[in-house]
Amino acid sequence: MTLDTVMQTLKPVDDGLRERAARVIPGGMYGHLNVTLLPASYPQFYRSGNGARLTDVDGNQYIDFMCGFGPMISGYKNPVVEAAAAAQLAEGDALGGPTPRMVELAELLVDTVGPADWAMFGKNGTDATSLAVTIARAATGKRKLLKGRSAYHGANAWFNPNPLGSTPEDRANIIFFDFNDIASLEAAAAEAGDDLAGIIVSPFKHDGPVDDQRLAEVDFARAVRALADRNDAVLIMDEVRTGFRLVTGSAWEPLGVAPDLIAYSKAIANGWALSAVVGIDALAQAASDIYATGSFWYSGVAMAAGIANIGLLRETDTPAHMDHVGTLLRTGLQAQAEENGFEVVQSGPAAMPYLRFVDDPGHAAALAFTGAAAARGVLLHPVHNWFLSTAHTEQDIADALDRTAEAFAEARSVLG
Ligand SMILES: Cc1ncc(COP(=O)(O)O)c(C=O)c1O
Incomplete structure (x- = not known):
């Protein structure tokens, strides 16, 4: 044949x-x-x-x-990650509540990601970006969110690039800026006035089929940080796609810019369903005040996989x-x-x-x-x-x- x-x-x-x-x-x-x-x-x-x-x-x-559009970072069926997942699975996955893996994983993220003082977990990237926005609004008591034009941050009513099924009210508090364009960022902030809760930004521009990808210019990254500080707004970094592929930690670390909240998902557990929001101490109260939960958010297997995977990623450059x-x-x-x-x-x-x-x-x-x-x-x-x-x-x-x-x-x- x-x-x-x-x-x-x-x-x-x-x-x-x-x-x-x-x-x-x-x-x-x-x-x-x-x-x-x-x-x-x-x-x-x-x-x-x-x-x-x-x-x-x-x-x-x-x-x-x-x-897998990002989740596989250490190889399909990576033996170390799969052994950790299997060991946890033998004990149980979705139990009456979290397993010790949750605390261990939070400790590991806090130790690995420079700006992180705490971590909370979900399943998808959209869980993490939504949680981050909710925390920013709860912490500031403000509504407006600046977001890169055409940047993808998930498939919920605020962010979904396809508006079908959402209402104008869902998107009423989003104001757009152009990546690497400080003037457009300033204009978006001016439009938000004294109602600016946060800025959500990706480490580099990676959103368009017709546009090229663009790395962040250092002046732009610093301007984002300065603008958030000036407005008492929260700087949210969406590392759902980039997480641990550019830097084993926070992607703008080499630029000297630390976000307040970082959303991770895709690669953190090498394909097991897991997302995380990590944040600074000043936002821990708001993160515990909001109502955040999901039936499978506490399951142990993906967390065990995440611990093993991040451990592997930390071993070498x-x-x-x-x-x-x-x-x-x-x-x-x-x-x-x-x-x-x-x-x-x-x-x-x-x-x-x-x-x-x-x-x-x-x-x-x-x-x-x-x-x-x-x-x-x-x-x-x-x-x-x-x-x-x-x-x-x-x-x-x-x-x-x-x-x-x-x-x-x-x-x-x-x-x-
Ligand atoms: C930058 C970015 N943010 C958020 C998301 C949403 O993640 P998920 O599809 O896991 O909800 C994605 C997914 O591709 C993404 O690339």
Whole structure:
């Protein structure tokens, strides 16, 4: 049997699941994980993951650069993290209340993240950003929140980029600024007047399919801090996507800027559902005064996984490794793009790279390239940043580049 025949024989498993999903899951799949928006070579359903590799339900293997859109940072099925989770699972997960893991994890975060004096936990990134905003409003008694234009902070009524199903009142207290633009930040603060509760900001601009990623300029970061201080407002850093990939701690530490609250999720427990808000002492009272809870927020398994994972991330300079392998990937892709006559812009930190094709109406080149890469077993995304992990090796990058060389060539022949 040729490889093509094998692939065709196996293909129906994913197709079959998609047909069943279309009957019982709205839209067949909701949100950005609906792969009908991607080239046909992307699988919808996966069977397993190991290290930096994924296997789909049809048995096709991929070198994965999406890391589950961020959660995988130490490798799928990392033995240390999985052993800690299994040990806790043997004792129980959702019990009558929290396990000792909750205190241990809070202690570890306070010890790891410079500005943190305390931690509280949820499950999703949206839990963490929502909690942070609620704490900011409770602490200040004010309403307005400054937020980067088009920045994503979660899928609740305040933040969801799609307004369908929310009311103008839900969003009435959000005022937008442009990232790295101090004048727009000042203008937004002026509009808030004496009602400014907080500023929510991501460590770098990573929100748009049409825009490049932008690292924070040091003057901008300092201006955000100064403006929060001047207005007795809370500086909230959304590290849900970036957490522990740029800095093992708080991302603006190298810029000398400390937030008051930081929201983490995605990678902190290497794929187990966990989020955290950490904060400064001055906000501990407000954080305990608000009503914050969730049926699964106290469960022990994800917390045990989080302790093991953060322990691993602290052992070596993991951001340096992700930057190294990300740079190798980026350098290789740049050469391949040029060899095939594509002008591309690669932006953002190498640990979370983004590649945009210049003059690419409808993302035709991005779709052709990433579709051809997926067909060759390399998972990238046409319009979302990618993620490196500590599990990606130099060999993984070399293997991936062998395949992307062919993918660029195919994209060139398809697009002419
Ligand atoms: C920066 C940022 N904030 C918040 C969220 C929301 O996280 P979740 O999808 O876990 O609710 C995301 C998710 O992608 C994110 O990237």
